[in-house]
Every structure is written in structure tokens, then in C-alpha cells.
Amino acid sequence: xxxxxxxxxxxxxxxxxxxAGYQVQSNALTVQQLIEEAIEQIAKERTTIYASGRTDAxxxxxxxxxHFRTACSIPVHKWPYAFVTKLPNDIVVWEAxxxxxxxxxxxxxxxxxxxxxxxxxxxxDVFHRKYAWHVPYDLNLEAMRSAANYLIGEHDFTSFxxxxxxxxxxxxxxxxxxxxxxxxxxxxxxxxxxxFLYNMVRIMTGTLVKVGTGEWEPDRVRDILEACDRTAAGxxxxxxxxxxxxxxx
Amino acid sequence: xxxxxxxxxxxxxxxxxxxAGYQVQSNALTVQQLIEEAIEQIAKERTTIYASGRTDAxxxxxxxxxHFRTACSIPVHKWPYAFVTKLPNDIVVWEAxxxxxxxxxxxxxxxxxxxxxxxxxxxxDVFHRKYAWHVPYDLNLEAMRSAANYLIGEHDFTSFxxxxxxxxxxxxxxxxxxxxxxxxxxxxxxxxxxxFLYNMVRIMTGTLVKVGTGEWEPDRVRDILEACDRTAAGxxxxxxxxxxxxxxx
Numbered sequence: 001x002x003x004x005x006x007x008x009x010x011x012x013x014x015x016x017x018x019x020a021g022y023q024v025q026s027n028a029l030t031v032q033q034l035i036e037e038a039i040e041q042i043a044k045e046r047t048t049i050y051a052s053g054r055t056d057a058x059x060x061x062x063x064x065x066x067h068f069r070t071a072c073s074i075p076v077h078k079w080p081y082a083f084v085t086k087l088p089n090d091i092v093v094w095e096a097x098x099x100x101x102x103x104x105x106x107x108x109x110x111x112x113x114x115x116x117x118x119x120x121x122x123x124x125d126v127f128h129r130k131y132a133w134h135v136p137y138d139l140n141l142e143a144m145r146s147a148a149n150y151l152i153g154e155h156d157f158t159s160f161x162x163x164x165x166x167x168x169x170x171x172x173x174x175x176x177x178x179x180x181x182x183x184x185x186x187x188x189x190x191x192x193x194x195x196f197l198y199n200m201v202r203i204m205t206g207t208l209v210k211v212g213t214g215e216w217e218p219d220r221v222r223d224i225l226e227a228c229d230r231t232a233a234g235x236x237x238x239x240x241x242x243x244x245x246x247x248x249x
Numbered sequence: 250x251x252x253x254x255x256x257x258x259x260x261x262x263x264x265x266x267x268x269a270g271y272q273v274q275s276n277a278l279t280v281q282q283l284i285e286e287a288i289e290q291i292a293k294e295r296t297t298i299y300a301s302g303r304t305d306a307x308x309x310x311x312x313x314x315x316h317f318r319t320a321c322s323i324p325v326h327k328w329p330y331a332f333v334t335k336l337p338n339d340i341v342v343w344e345a346x347x348x349x350x351x352x353x354x355x356x357x358x359x360x361x362x363x364x365x366x367x368x369x370x371x372x373x374d375v376f377h378r379k380y381a382w383h384v385p386y387d388l389n390l391e392a393m394r395s396a397a398n399y400l401i402g403e404h405d406f407t408s409f410x411x412x413x414x415x416x417x418x419x420x421x422x423x424x425x426x427x428x429x430x431x432x433x434x435x436x437x438x439x440x441x442x443x444x445f446l447y448n449m450v451r452i453m454t455g456t457l458v459k460v461g462t463g464e465w466e467p468d469r470v471r472d473i474l475e476a477c478d479r480t481a482a483g484x485x486x487x488x489x490x491x492x493x494x495x496x497x498x
Contacts, residue, residue: 015375060376080372094372123329123343126264127309131376 003071008079009099010067015090016060017130017240023054031055031091035066038086042079043072050105052112052247056199058239060131062115063246067105103249111175111248114191116205117241121185132186133205133241139187139212141179146218147211148177148189150225151204158228160204161197162236170197177204190245199236207234252320257328258348259316264339265309266379266489272303280304280340284315287335291328292321299354301361301496305448307488309380311364312495316354352498360424360497363440365454366490370434381435382454382490388436388461390428395467396460397426397438399474400453407477409453410446411485419446426453439494448485456483 012035020028024036032049039047051066074082079096087093117132119125124134151160154173161170174193181187189208191201207224210216216234224232261284269277273285281298288296300315323331328345336342366381368374373383400409403422410419423442430436438457440450456473459465465483473481 013375015378062376084372089373089378090375092372092375123333123341124338126262126339126341127311127380129264129338 005069005071006076007067007069007099007101007103008076009065009097009103009105010079010083010093011095012061012064012066012091012093014061014064014092015130016055016058018090019057021055021057021059022051022061022064031061031064032066034087034091035083035093038083039068039070041086042074042082043070045071052105052109052244053195055244056202056239056242059242059244060240061244064244065105065247065249067099067103105247108249109195109247111192111194112196112244113246113248114196114201115243115245116189116191116201116237117243118187118189118205118209119185120187125184125186128186130240131243133238135209135212137213139209140214141181141187141212143214143218144208144212145179147208147216147221148179148204150219150221152177155225156228157197157200157225159224159230159233160200160207161230162199162203163230165198167197172196172200202237202239202242203230203233203235205237205241209237210234254318254320255325256316256318256348256350256352257325258314258346258352258354259328259332259342260344261310261313261315261340261342263310263313263341264379265304265307267339268306270304270306270308271300271310271313280310280313281315283336283340284332284342287332288317288319290335291323291331292319294320301354301358301493302444304491304493305488308491308493309489310493313493314354314496314498316348316352318350354496357498358444358496360441360443361445361493362495362497363445363450364492364494365438365440365450365486366492367436367438367454367458368434369436374433374435377435379489380492382487384458384461386462388458389463390430390436390461392463392467393457393461394428396457396465396470397428397453399468399470401426404474405477406446406449406474408473408479408482409449409456410479411448411452412479414447416446421445421449450491451486451488452479452482452484454486454490458486459483 022031024032049066049068076098083093119132119134158170176192178190271280273281298315298317325347332342368381368383407419425441427439
């Protein structure tokens, strides 16, 4: 009998605290590895999954997207329930749908949304300590918004990319950056773009915080962009504040 | 030289996940023990602290209040900074003030506010898994509000108290119970009252959820109150959803 394969697209949340990132590594526990092992247990077949992109060690995801092909006959909408029984409780697959065979979770991405969470208050918040960066200095959000405006649009983001990358084309387009204040000092920086380089959101955040504390003027960000030099930008903000919020196709 | 003692009132947040509750026990790690050890390191003097009340194993606090007496001469507003260096990052003392010597964190309480957090969605939320109770069934919040109204006021709450208690007077007054819906299925139940019995908020929540799922009618709560019998009420909701939010004096 010929096996019929279907392609399934899933949305997954994970708490990155205890993982060495998304992508499989030979020597450390990753989210991809656990999902592939879960599929193997459910479908009785070894499968590779393809995500919208990797996330670094300690970075979280609310709506990471991945696809895989399977001959397993369980109804598509049952896959999230099957995953619940096979995955630890810091990884939750919460949506599954069948997609055409030419869909690709990485190559078909139209937009990615990342959210960086700051806790701007004198003392840290115990409940967000694994999900936010505690910044105890007063932040001037208006200055940060002015600085962020320089980043919006299509630019060469070499200054905002880790030097540990093989990617050559460093031109990306940022559609929007918003800064929202919430209760008790929580500040959300939401970055929307067509793609992001290695550490790019964390370096942009580290740079905007330098502006927020008054150490740098907002228009310095324009000079940093033009420098095309990683050392011109601010520090890489800690991983735990970053969440891959949503991926659009 | 005669030592001058001052009384200091502090507000503390803690993530209860890894603790056997607030109150010192001989055989398990508690929040009180760690705070007393921190004070001993800072003030070089053994001190007992007195809180507004205990919280159970796994229950969190945003604004637990405690007081202690000390001869240590460091300025009162510096105490939270001193605590940061001596406490693990899941316990944060975020406010300190000097109070008159007749202040007592437990006996002077005028109002306590507890918040119980539900995640009402098909799949659990990885970021709130330690801070909320995941309820995957549809909840009728209007029915829950009707049921909650029976609990407001002064009542004998014997039905809503764990039988593992030595307290004899089970009359308490609830000033208000509110149910708020937030993003992505988060529901906050906020209980305000002059005091709460052992497990009382968790048993009220377990009972209200029985009403929310439609298993019980709202007016059954009136009968449960009148029964004065713990077995008449619903189950004790899990500890991790509960937070001692604020204590008023």
C-alpha cells in the first residue's frame, strides 16, 4: 500500500529558560529535538520539522511556526492533544492545520513579530524574572520612540547583527516598532519586520535602552546604522526578555 | 551603650513555586526562614519577623507584609537594597518604612486582597503554567459572578475552610469578589475581605469553577454556605494560581 503523506503546519509556545535554543544541537537539549521525538512517538516514524527560524538559547516563543510531513492518519486537529501527552509542560503545540505541499514555514514567512519585555522599576518583579529584563533606571520612552523611528524601514543592519553569523545579506525591512507601557513598570517593545538577523532584536533593544537612560541621544541610532559596525551599537539585551510573538504568511 | 530598636514594616513579593509556604518549618525551606537569615546577615542579630499571615506551599505573594524590630542603624529605605544582595531572586523585598512600635503586621490588618488566576483556553499557557490554573472547559463568567455574590458579606465560612485548621471562629467578611477577563483566556478572580480561613480562597475558586462549567447552578453556593460542611463545597483549586496581592492597614 502506498503511504499518503500530508503536510501539517503547527503553532507552538515554549518557555526557553531551560533550552539551548530552538535548533537541534548534538550536545544540548533543544525544542526541535523534543518535538521531533514527540512526533516519532506519535507517528511511529522519524520526521524532521522545519520552523520559521531558530531562536537563541533562553529566548521564548508564543507563536513559533513549524511544518512537517507525515503519513500518520490521526485527524489534523487532534495533533495538539497528542503533543500534550508527549511534550514537557514548557512546550505547548496549540494549533495544527493541513497545508498545501508547497508551503514552507521558513521560506514563506511574510512577517515576524518579536516582543521584548522590560521591567522598569526599582526592584525586580519575581513573576517576570525569567521573561523580562529588569532595568532599574528611569527610562525616557519618548526618546526611545524617537530613536526607534530611525530603525524603521529597509536598512543594512550590520551594526545590529552578532558577528557570529554566516549571513551575508544584512539588509532587512522593519515595518514597525512600538513601545507600550503596562502596569507596574512593564514595557513592551514590539518589533515587526520581514526578518531579523542573529541577535538583531536584542541589540536593537540594548541600544534603545542606552537612549532611554539618557546615555545616548536618539539620533545616535542613525549614526550607528550608517557605521555598519557591530561595535557601534549598544549591548545585546538578555535573552530572557525576548519572545517570538507571531509569524505571518 | 543602650541599643535603640526601630520597628520596620516591609512589603515582599515571592514566587511560591519552590517553597513549602511562608511560615518557618523545621524540615522544609520557607520564605520566612530565608528572610530571617537575610536579616541576621545584614543586622548581625537574630530576629523574628511577623507577617500578615501565612501562605500555603506553592502560593505566591505580590504584597505580603511583615514587620521586625532591629537595632541596625542602616537607613530604612536602604533595607530593600540590602535584602536584594542576601535573598534568592524569587523573593524580593520592594518597600520598607519605619512604623510606630505598636504596629503589628498580623493583628492590625484591615483588608486582604487575594487574586486567583485562571487560564481558560483549550491548551495551557507556558508562561503562566506556574502562576495560573489551566481550565480547558468553557466558563460562564456571568454564572460565576452570580454565584460569587452569595459569598459577599459576613458569613460562617466553615464549608469553605480546610478541616485541617485549629481556628474556631469561622465567621469572616468578604467585601467584594470581582471576575475580570484578560487577553488569551486569562481570568482574574479578586477577593477582598477582612481575613480568610485556611484554603478559603482556593475552595471558593474551586466552587466557582464548578458553577462556571455548568456542573452546578449559582444558587447552590447559598446552600453550600448554609451547610457549614466542607464536603458540600467544590474542590480546592491548585496552589499555583493564588497570589496574596495586597494587605491594607
